Amino acid sequence: MIKSFKKQFSKPDGFLGVIAGKIMALENRKLNSWTISSLGIKDHDVVLEIGYGSGMSMEKILKQHKNIMIDGIDVSETMQKQAAKRLDHDIKNQKVHLMIGDVEKVNLNPCTYNKIMTVNNYTIWDHPEKGLANLYDSLKPKGKIAITMQPREENASSAKTRMFAKQIFNDLTTCGFLDIKVQFKRIRPELAVCVTAVKGE
Secondary structure, three states: OHHHHHHOOOOOOHHHHHHHHHHHHHHOHHHHHHHHHHHOOOOOOEEEEEOOOOOHHHHHHHHHOOOOEEEEEEOOHHHHHHHHHHOHHHHHOOOEEEEEOOOOOOOOOOOOEEEEEEEOOHHHOOOHHHHHHHHHHHEEEEEEEEEEEOOOOOOOOHHHHHHHHHHHHHHHHHOOOEEEEEEEEEEOOEEEEEEEEEOOO
16 A cells, blocks of 8 residues: 555556645645746746646746746646646636646647746656657757756655756756756755756757
8 A cells, every 4th residue: 555655656646646646746845936936937938847746836837927828748647637627727718738648758849938847757757868858859949947856765865866966967968958057955854956957049
């Protein structure tokens, strides 16, 4: 039972998935705020979130910026339904579009997004470099990406956070991103990292 519940945090499904989604939304609240502020979202931006979960960060962005559009990709149909309830009004007004799929495989229009964000999702991608290459193509010139991670496993540590930071930095470099910046922040229960980068002109 415990093992099956732990699996819900990578791909929430069914009743246990709904519970896992609510737990993740609460745990990631400060991480989401930090990531959003690191992106510098402006009115009229088109934003993409990878791993939108219950839609809490999308809701926060929409409250701060009235004239933007947000797309989302998540592997979980359960999370898509949960986010759709939260963002029903904005979906009907065509300000939000929720997709289900893997970031490596989903079809994204080239040069579409000004900003891309993902929180505590990067390390569950099957092929991170392939996913980043897909996102790179979907960014507009000078578009910005923010990838935030905070280890939550039993062996979570500052050393593991720094390992994540190095992996993300290297993957972004390989995929051609520029102006890569690594920020660390103490957010309970463990050190977190937010890596930002931009697409060239």
